[in-house]
Amino acid sequence: MAIHDRHVAVVGGGIGGLAAALLLAASGARITLIERVPEPGEAGAGLLLQPNGLAVLDALSLAESLERQGHRLTGAVVRTATGRPIVNATLPHFGPGQDHALAVRRGTLYASLLHAVRADPAIDTRFGCQVSTARTDGTVEYRDRDDLTRTIEAELVVGADGTQSIVRAGGDFGAVARDTGTTYVRGIVDGDDLGLEGEYWTPLGLFGGAPIGGGTYFYAAAHAPAVAEALARRDLATFRRHWADALPPSAAVLDRVPGFDALLVNAVTRIDCARWADGRLVLLGDAAHAMAPTLGQGANSAIVDAAVLSIELAAGGPGALRRYEDRRRPRVRKVQDAADRLARLSAITSPAGRAVRDRGLHLLDRLRPLTAHQARIAQQEDPRLLRDALVRPLERT
Incomplete structure (x- = not known):
C-alpha cells in the first residue's frame, strides 16, 4: 500500500x-481523526520522553519547544529507601541532542501535538465522536456530536484507541489482555526543588519522579495492601502516612498534593496481539501493546509506532503493514517483558528478598556494556536513524 493521497x-x-x-499526513495521506472527547485535553500528570520519542518529535519540529518546558535527564538512579544507589544507569549517546531524556508535563506534549494537528489542512478532526464499529474493509461507524450515526470509508484505519480498542475488536488480532495486579498513582505538585529525581525501591514498592516545568512529577506503586486500602477509602492522609513511614523524602512531595482528586490512579493491563494488522485495520500504542510503566516507554513506543508505520507506508508495496508489524512487534515485546521484570523486582517486600535483589542489581550495574546494550534495546529503534528517515520525506512536504 502506498500512502500518498489515500484516505x-x-x-x-x-x-x-x-x-x-501528523506523520501520515506528511507522507501525503488525507486524514480523518476521530476522538470521542469533545474538547481534547490530555489527562495525566507527566511522562518521560526518551531519545526514541524525542527523535520523532524533533522530526516534527516539536522537540525544541518541549525542551524549553521540560527537565533534562541524562540517566536514571534507582535507590533503596535509605538512599543508597542500587542502579545508576546512563543513557547511551545516540548523536547530537539525543543523549538525554526529558521529563515533561503530559499536557504540554499533548497541546503541542494538538496545535500541529489543527494547523494541518490534510487532517479533518472530528472530536466528540464515538466510534461504534470498525471493519476490516475500512468502514468506520461513529456517533457524532448530535448523536447521529455516521459512516466513513477509509483505505486504512489506524487503531490508536487504547486498551479497550474498538478497532481491535473489529478484526482478528489474536489479542490477549491480562490484568497484571499492579496499580500506580501519579501526580504533579507545585515546586521543582523538592529533591525528587530518580526512583526509590521501598517496602511498599517504587516511588519516583523528577522536576517538571515549574513543578514536580511523582509516581508511586499502589498495590501494597495498606496503600491499596487507603486509596479505596479515598483517604489521602493515610496514603501519605504510609509512604512517609516507608520513604521519608516522599513526605515533601505528598504533603503538597491538594486533595485526593489530584491523584491519578491506574491499574496496569498488559495487551499482547498475535497480529497488528488485519485487512485495512492496523493497531498502534496501547491498542497493540499496553505495558507496565516501569521503563517509561509507553508513550514513546506509541510515538515510534506512528513513525515506523508512516515510514513503511511511504515506502509502498503490498507488504507495508506486514513490514511495520515485523519491525515493531518483536522489539516492543522485549520492552513489555523487561517492564514486567522491573515491576516484579520493584515490588519485592521481604527484607531478605530486597537485599538479594539489591546486591544482584548493583553487581549487574558494574557491567557497563551489558547495561548499555539493554538501554539500546529499550529504545527499540536507533533514534538518529529514525529521525533521519522521517526528516527526508517531511522536508519534501
Missing part, C-alpha cells in the same frame, strides 16, 4: 493518534 481514518486522539495523524 486514512485514525481512531483515537491521544498522543499516539495525534502523532500518527
Whole structure:
C-alpha cells in the first residue's frame, strides 16, 4: 500500500493518534481523526520522553519547544529507601541532542501535538465522536456530536484507541489482555526543588519522579495492601502516612498534593496481539501493546509506532503493514517483558528478598556494556536513524 493521497481514518486522539495523524499526513495521506472527547485535553500528570520519542518529535519540529518546558535527564538512579544507589544507569549517546531524556508535563506534549494537528489542512478532526464499529474493509461507524450515526470509508484505519480498542475488536488480532495486579498513582505538585529525581525501591514498592516545568512529577506503586486500602477509602492522609513511614523524602512531595482528586490512579493491563494488522485495520500504542510503566516507554513506543508505520507506508508495496508489524512487534515485546521484570523486582517486600535483589542489581550495574546494550534495546529503534528517515520525506512536504 502506498500512502500518498489515500484516505486514512485514525481512531483515537491521544498522543499516539495525534502523532500518527501528523506523520501520515506528511507522507501525503488525507486524514480523518476521530476522538470521542469533545474538547481534547490530555489527562495525566507527566511522562518521560526518551531519545526514541524525542527523535520523532524533533522530526516534527516539536522537540525544541518541549525542551524549553521540560527537565533534562541524562540517566536514571534507582535507590533503596535509605538512599543508597542500587542502579545508576546512563543513557547511551545516540548523536547530537539525543543523549538525554526529558521529563515533561503530559499536557504540554499533548497541546503541542494538538496545535500541529489543527494547523494541518490534510487532517479533518472530528472530536466528540464515538466510534461504534470498525471493519476490516475500512468502514468506520461513529456517533457524532448530535448523536447521529455516521459512516466513513477509509483505505486504512489506524487503531490508536487504547486498551479497550474498538478497532481491535473489529478484526482478528489474536489479542490477549491480562490484568497484571499492579496499580500506580501519579501526580504533579507545585515546586521543582523538592529533591525528587530518580526512583526509590521501598517496602511498599517504587516511588519516583523528577522536576517538571515549574513543578514536580511523582509516581508511586499502589498495590501494597495498606496503600491499596487507603486509596479505596479515598483517604489521602493515610496514603501519605504510609509512604512517609516507608520513604521519608516522599513526605515533601505528598504533603503538597491538594486533595485526593489530584491523584491519578491506574491499574496496569498488559495487551499482547498475535497480529497488528488485519485487512485495512492496523493497531498502534496501547491498542497493540499496553505495558507496565516501569521503563517509561509507553508513550514513546506509541510515538515510534506512528513513525515506523508512516515510514513503511511511504515506502509502498503490498507488504507495508506486514513490514511495520515485523519491525515493531518483536522489539516492543522485549520492552513489555523487561517492564514486567522491573515491576516484579520493584515490588519485592521481604527484607531478605530486597537485599538479594539489591546486591544482584548493583553487581549487574558494574557491567557497563551489558547495561548499555539493554538501554539500546529499550529504545527499540536507533533514534538518529529514525529521525533521519522521517526528516527526508517531511522536508519534501
